[in-house]
Amino acid sequence: MRILLLLASVALLGACRAAAPQDPAQAxxxxxxxxxxxxxxCHTVHAGGINRYGPNLHGVFGxxxxxxxxxxxSDGMRAADIVWSEQTLDxxxxxxxxxxPGTRMYNAFPDPQRRRLVIEYLQQNAR
Ligand code: HEC
Structure with a gap:
């Protein structure tokens, strides 16, 4: 019985680990x-990924x-005089x-912390 309890708690500990990674880089x-x-x-990020409602973002920087x-x-996006960088994306x-003006992407992201995380994600996964 005691060994069963021990096994159950080891299994439970393992499950907690999986839900909240201990490694800070992984978190x-x-x-x-x-x-x-x-x-x-709306967007894929890997090379050759499909265009969804929005375009594939692989290689978006530069x-x-x-x-x-x-x-x-949209005509607005085609006419935009922008090269994508951390600053222009933000x-x-x-x-x-x-x-x-005139873009079809209507979602705004007012939270600067959220934008920072998203831009970091693109830096690591869309290059
Ligand atoms: C509801 C769908 C939708 C969501 C959600 C969305 N986008 Fe978009 N995105 C679009 C569309 C549609 C376009 C094309 C806009 C146009 O042509 O005016 C676009 C365009 C872009 C572009 C310009 C790409 C280029 O080739 O010039 C970038 C960069 C971008 N989105 C990044 C993001 C990021 C980062 C997020 C999340 C924070 C996001 N989008 C969320 C639909 C979306």
């Missing part, structure tokens, strides 16, 4: 992934706004419509 990666989850509904071949951008995500 930070999970936080970034969670922040990006809403974007992932890319001209509205320039991915094969994606039907401004766009804070207020897409203010940054790119």
């Amino acid at each position: 930070a990666a999970l936080e970034r992934e969670r922040a990006f989850a809403i974007c992932a509904g 890319r001209r706004a509205g320039s991915l071949a094969g994606y039907a951008y 401004a766009f995500l804070r207020s897409p419509a203010a940054s790119v």
Whole structure:
């Protein structure tokens, strides 16, 4: 009986570990992934990923706004004189419509911490 209890608590401990990673790097990666989850509904990030409602974001840093071949951008995005960087992404995500008038991306992300996590996610997963 005692050994069973011991085994059960070891199993429980293992389950807790899986839910909340102890490794800080792993925990930070999970936080970034969670922040990006809403974007992932509309955007893939890996090389050659499909365009969803929004374009694939692989290689977005250094890319001209509205320039991915094969994606039907709004006129506003095609006309935007923007090259994507940490700064231009931050401004766009804070207020897409203010940054790119006429854009079809309507979600704004007012929380600066959230934008930072999303941009870090892209730096690590979209290059
Ligand atoms: C509801 C769907 C949707 C969500 C959610 C969304 N986007 Fe978009 N995104 C779009 C669409 C549609 C476009 C194309 C806009 C246009 O052509 O005007 C776009 C365009 C972009 C572009 C410009 C890409 C290029 O090739 O110039 C970037 C960068 C971007 N989104 C990043 C993000 C990030 C980061 C998030 C999450 C914080 C996000 N988007 C959330 C739909 C979405």
